[in-house]
Amino acid sequence: MVPANIKEEYLKAQRMALKEKKELEAAGRDPYPAVLDDIAPEAARLSASELPVQDIPADRIVGVRTRGRVSAFSASFLPLPDIDSEFAVKWMNLLSEQLSDTGIRDPIECFEYMGSFYVQEGNKRVSVLRYLGAIRIPARIKRILPADRSDPRVTAYFEFLDFHRATGCYDIQFKKPGDFARLLSLIGKKPGEEWTEKEIKRLTGAYRGFREAFLTLGGARQELLPEDALLLFLKVYSYDQLCAMGPEELKKALQSLWSDVKASSEPESITLKTVPAEEEKKSVIGKLISGAPKHIDVAFICQKTPEESPWTKGHAEGAAYLAEALPEAVSARCFFNADSQEKAEAILDEAAASGAELIFTTTPPLLGATLKAAVKYPKIRFFNCSAYQPLSSVKSYYCRTYEGKFITGVIAGALAENDLVGYVGSYPILGVPAAINAFALGVRMTNPRAKVLLEWTCTEVDCVRKLREKGVRVISNRDIPLPDVNYMRHGSYGTFLIDGAGDMRPIASPCWMWGRLYENIARSVLSGSLEKKDQAVNYWWGMDSGVIDVKLSDLVPEGVRALAETLMQSLRDSRLEIFSRRLIANDGSVICDGSRPLTSMEILRMDRLLDAVEGRIPEYEEIMPMSRALVRELGVHREKIPPETDE
Secondary structure: OOOHHHHHHHHHHHHHHHHHHHHHHHOOOOOOOEEHHHHOHHHHHOOEEEEEEEEEEHHHEEEEOOOOOHHHEOOOOOEOOOOOOHHHHHHHHHHHHHHOOOOOOOOEEEEEEOOEEEEEEOHHHHHHHHHOOOOEEEEEEEEEOOOOOOOHHHHHHHHHHHHHHHHOOOOOOOOOOOHHHHHHHHHOOOOOOOOOHHHHHHHHHHHHHHHHHHHHOOOOOOOOOHHHHHHHHHHHOOHHHHHHOOHHHHHHHHHOOHHHHHHHHOHHHOEEEOOOOOOOOOOHHHHHHHOOOOOEEEEEEOOOOOOOOHHHHHHHHHHHHHHHHOOOOEEEEEEOOOOOHHHHHHHHHHHHHOOOOEEEEOOHHHHHHHHHHHHHOOOOEEEEEOOOOOOOOEEEEEEOHHHHHHHHHHHHHHHOOOOEEEEEEOOOEOOHHHHHHHHHHHHHHHOOOOEEEEEEOOEOOOHHHHHHHOOOOEEEOEOEOOOOHHHHOOOOEOEEEEOOOOOEEEEEEEEEOHHHHHHHHHHHHHHOOOOOOOOOEEEEEOHHHOOEEEEEOOOOOHHHHHHHHHHHHHHHOOOOOOOOOEEEEOOOOEEEEOOOOOOHHHHHOOOOOEOOEEOOOOOHHHEOHHHHHHHHHHEOOHHHOOOOOOO
8 A cells, every 4th residue: 555645746747748749748848757779779889888886967868768658757757547547657656766765776877879878778767866856866877979079069079978987076067169168267277187086076066056046047048058057158268166166146247147148048149230320219208217328428449559559549530539429428438458358357447437437448359358247237228349149238240341342342443454363361360251251252243254362361371471372462361440441552451462573562451430330339329229138239330331431542444443342332321231142151151042032141141262263261270379369269170179188
């Protein structure tokens, strides 16, 4: 006879199972445990290696090996059969055993595949123990290694195996390659370094506390991953701070980052704004309701000084332009020399203390310090000059430079008498392949026979010299950072023609109109039309917003100049789609079949080069060490970058 209290426990577990099943079915999800044979049919053919008996995280037990009696359990292994069934009797007997002095002693038998566990023997033991809230369950494990090594998630799994061998920890698992290396860097460990028992206990304890706070805030219900949230958290709070936080303090700290956690977990949800918001004409009452300010203090944070960096000079002049354009509504101030994390954080604190309400950090490496400041000062609006950042508390902004490159490509193609055009690329980061490809399309518009020869400044190559040695006489170098044609005089900026005497003659260059961009954003703030702070928004504006222009020299022939100006006007009027034709990559694959124009997001994330380009995107190992941090953060192939080592 089964005791009444045990029966009541079964009925309670069954009610929980039925509730979970109903909710999952309503959401269109599988209400039962996963089946390994369905997920990876090839698993039955792969060899399995036995691991020592060990305690495994109960929440990593996600399914069963074969379909069998899978319908007897809800997805989290709660029991579904009626209480009068043979299944229920066995379940209740196991519950009685677990509640006795001896408890359930026999380990379950399971297969581990891609970091998750699938039960072969002991489903009901898992069900009883999970119902009682067991955190870990003893198990005999057979590990099956995936056969396909090309999948990025498999790459991440093999990185997990290295981590597991060092720590014995199953709790922390990432889905993206390189994330374990990022974690080690954030907690102060080196790849391959041995772990002490004390260090392992500290990490697992800190992670369990973090995960508990994460679940309390509803992370699992929103299908977020605690590991992804942990990486973001450790960009704002140090590992020592995490370890020292109590449950309530940790929950509060994580809650302050919650909108960013959601945004960074769903990079596809980034809103890409390609034109400024139209200023809304509001009544006085309307402006009061919207909270739009009458005046804003704006701060610009720069890594270098205008004297040592043309990039910084461009932003400083943009700040001056903003103050002159809106003298009654804006006060602007620049802060320089934020050339380390510590200095950047101190300067951001100084800017906040000085009353800044809108802060622009003008280079991608300042993003980490900017995120910290955004959490620390939630009433201030923060922007970072970068592309494709899935954060809500820090908006990103950049210019569609590919439009200007298309125009200079048109001119270069017309002047390339030997059908060779050189292109000096900067870094293989988001937006750069689009600029190279747009330039190549421009070249082919005026010279269908031409080839674009590509070299990269981030590699150990004298790009201009190498291109000249190949006979190239028209070369596109980096863009001028502000509308000053004097930058084009010596061949370091813009597109230039090498004349018969070997001199470099400037032809044209795209230029960044930072002042117009900053004015557009400031007007959006003042009008109350800027996007909400809980949205991940990237501003990616172009010629139709006045933030990109092309400067032409007197050497451009009259007919070519007329064509370039006509095309520029078409871009300003949003009448020209550059990537609206069939596009074939130089590896033979199809980038676009021509049935529709590429979307802005597809252009930004472009990672292949057109067949008109002779060259390739450099491997991470080929990039100079000083450039690797930027490429690791924004590289077009950043998911394939190997873990950091002591270089």
